[in-house]
Amino acid sequence: MKISIIGWHSFLKPIAKELEKKGCIIFFNRFSKDVDIILVQSNCHYKIYKYIKKIKKRKIKIVNIILDIPIFRLQKNFPENNFLRCIQQILHNFVNKKLFWYKIVYNLKFEEEKNIFHKYLSLIIKLLFKTRYINRIYYQINYRNYLKYADLNLSISKFTQKIVKRFLKVDTQVWYPGVDSQTLLNLPKPKEIKYDAINISKVLWWKRQEIFVKAAKKLNLKILIIGPYLDKNINLECPHYELNDHYLVFQKLNEAKFYVDASIFEGFGMTPIEAAYLNKITIASDTLIHREILGNYPLYFKKDDVDDLVEKMKMVIKGDFKLNPKSVKRIKENYSLDTSVKRLLEYLKSIV
Numbered sequence: 001m002k003i004s005i006i007g008w009h010s011f012l013k014p015i016a017k018e019l020e021k022k023g024c025i026i027f028f029n030r031f032s033k034d035v036d037i038i039l040v041q042s043n044c045h046y047k048i049y050k051y052i053k054k055i056k057k058r059k060i061k062i063v064n065i066i067l068d069i070p071i072f073r074l075q076k077n078f079p080e081n082n083f084l085r086c087i088q089q090i091l092h093n094f095v096n097k098k099l100f101w102y103k104i105v106y107n108l109k110f111e112e113e114k115n116i117f118h119k120y121l122s123l124i125i126k127l128l129f130k131t132r133y134i135n136r137i138y139y140q141i142n143y144r145n146y147l148k149y150a151d152l153n154l155s156i157s158k159f160t161q162k163i164v165k166r167f168l169k170v171d172t173q174v175w176y177p178g179v180d181s182q183t184l185l186n187l188p189k190p191k192e193i194k195y196d197a198i199n200i201s202k203v204l205w206w207k208r209q210e211i212f213v214k215a216a217k218k219l220n221l222k223i224l225i226i227g228p229y230l231d232k233n234i235n236l237e238c239p240h241y242e243l244n245d246h247y248l249v250f251q252k253l254n255e256a257k258f259y260v261d262a263s264i265f266e267g268f269g270m271t272p273i274e275a276a277y278l279n280k281i282t283i284a285s286d287t288l289i290h291r292e293i294l295g296n297y298p299l300y301f302k303k304d305d306v307d308d309l310v311e312k313m314k315m316v317i318k319g320d321f322k323l324n325p326k327s328v329k330r331i332k333e334n335y336s337l338d339t340s341v342k343r344l345l346e347y348l349k350s351i352v
Contacts, residue, residue, distance in 0.1 A: 001352065004031050006048060007041030007065070010246055011270075014180040018341040036352050037061045042068075045146050046132075050099040052149055061151040061351050066172060068156075068267025069139055069163045072206070080135040089133040093142040096132075105129050144168045151351050156268045159289045175347060176293075178340025179270055181332070183250065184277040190255045196221035197283075197313070198256035200249060200271045201263065203229045203236065208262035208285070208304065213238050215260075215309040219317070223260075226252055254278050258316050261285065264303050269293055276331040281323060283312050293335075297327040 004027040005016050016026045027035060031048065038048060038060055045064070048055065055062065072078055079085075095101045110122040132138070147153055147170050154175040155161035161172050197216060201207045209225055213236055216223045225240040226249060243249050253259065259275040259282045266289045272282040276297055284290045285303035299321050302308040315321045333339065 001025070001037065001348065002032065002035040003027070003348070004035045004038045005029070006031075006038065006044050008044075011177070012039075012041060014183075014337055015177070015341060015344070018337050019345070022341065022345065024345075033058065035060055037063055037348055039063050039065065039348075042066045042143070043134075045143070046096040049097040049146055050102050052097070052146075056149065062149060063152045063154065063348065063351070064147060064150050065175070065177075066147075066153060066155045066160060066164055066267075068160055068265075069167060070206070070265060071163065071167070072265070073134055074136045074139060074167055076136075078135065080133045081137075085133045085135055086137045088128060088131065089135055089137040089142065091128050092130070092132050093138070095129045097146075140168060144170060152347060154347065157289060157292055159292055160267045173347065175343055176335065176340065177268065177270075178335045178337045179273050179277065180246065180250075181277060181336040181338070183247065184274055187250055187254055187278065190251070193255060193257055194222075195224045195252075195256040196317070197223045197258050197260050198226070198253060199223070199260050199262070200226045200253060201261070202227045203234055203240070204231050205234065206263060206265045208264055209236055210234060211262045211304065211306050211309060212260045214306045215313060218306075218310050219313055221313070224252065224256070250274065250278075253280070256280065258283060260309070260313075261290070261298075262303070262309065263287070266290070272298060273331055273335045276328050279323065279328065281316050281321065283309065283316065295327055295330060296324055297331050 002025040003019065005012050006029055013028065016028050020026050038055065040048060040062065042065065095105050105125065108125065110118040153170060153172040155164055155172040156175060156177055158174055161174050164170050164172050199209055199212050203209055223238050225236060225238060226243055228242045253275060259272060259280050261269065261272050261282060261284045263285060264287060269289060272284055272294055275282045282298040284294060284298040284300055286300040287303060290298065299312050299316065301312045
């Protein structure tokens with residue numbers, strides 16, 4: 001089976017390697033005319049949308065992996081749902097799904113340094129056609145219309161499946177992804193534990209890292225946050241930086257006593273599973289998605305409640321909370337890379 005995989009390196013590269021071990025020929029972030037299937041991660045669909053007619057003409061199957069649909073982005077009061085941003089997203093979608101217009105817009109050349117008119121014209125074109133706004137137009141009109149071309153749409157959790165059905169009116173199957181389990185299992189033991197707790201995630205308001213920091217300060221804990229700083233309005237009074245090497249991220253996770261996930265929204269949530277593979281305790285916000293994916297593995301705290309998080313941290317530090325071996329075993333069995341890829345292959349074989 002020949003598969004073209006379009007998506008993020010950190011998420012899909014381990015899956016691509018495992019598919020190759022099972023006999024598949026993989027084109028990672030590349031398109032080939034003779035592939036059987038194109039596997040597309042959500043938020044990456046514009047890379048193939050403009051070629052959709054050619055893909056369907058060649059009878060190549062399209063499979064989408066839907067990571068999440070953040071509900072707050074669909075609300076009318078969300079900043080990017082104002083009239084101007086909606087118009088801009090309509091224009092962006094129009095250009096990026098039509099090969100003819102895409103070539104015209106993206107092949108335009110400007111002498112910005114020499115010509116002031118060219119400079120402003122380039123800026124206008126960038127704002128109108130080249131900038132994507134992930135708002136309700138993007139999800140409920142643009143992305144929904146694209147999903148209709150698919151031969152199979154996969155949601156990465158039952159939670160995401162329900163949201164897609166409710167707000168996009170699209171039926172999907174559930175496919176649970178897995179973590180890079182073999183790398184995690186082969187990770188050497190750390191020479192020392194450098195941090196009391198760690199969080200690994202993009203710095204965004206719904207990830208709630210500031211709650212983690214406030215709770216840690218009350219207990220005088222040494223903590224670390226790893227992830228791209230995407231919301232500059234969030235002030236994190238602790239060490240924080242981004243690591244692009246996933247192996248180095250695993251090492252840092254292994255150097256912490258426990259993991260904290262205060263997020264109020266996820267489509268799945270990889271890092272608590274990675275923490276389980278390293279036999280680390282996870283303290284997680286009590287949300288539907290965490291309950292679905294993690295079961296009884298974590299120690300839950302009331303979401304957005306700093307005081308409750310402090311109490312749960314005290315339990316871990318004092319040794320009053322222990323990992324449940326059965327819960328950890330369930331995590332490792334359900335979300336290993338091998339198990340995940342086997343589930344994916346079953347879906348792919350059903351449509352070719």
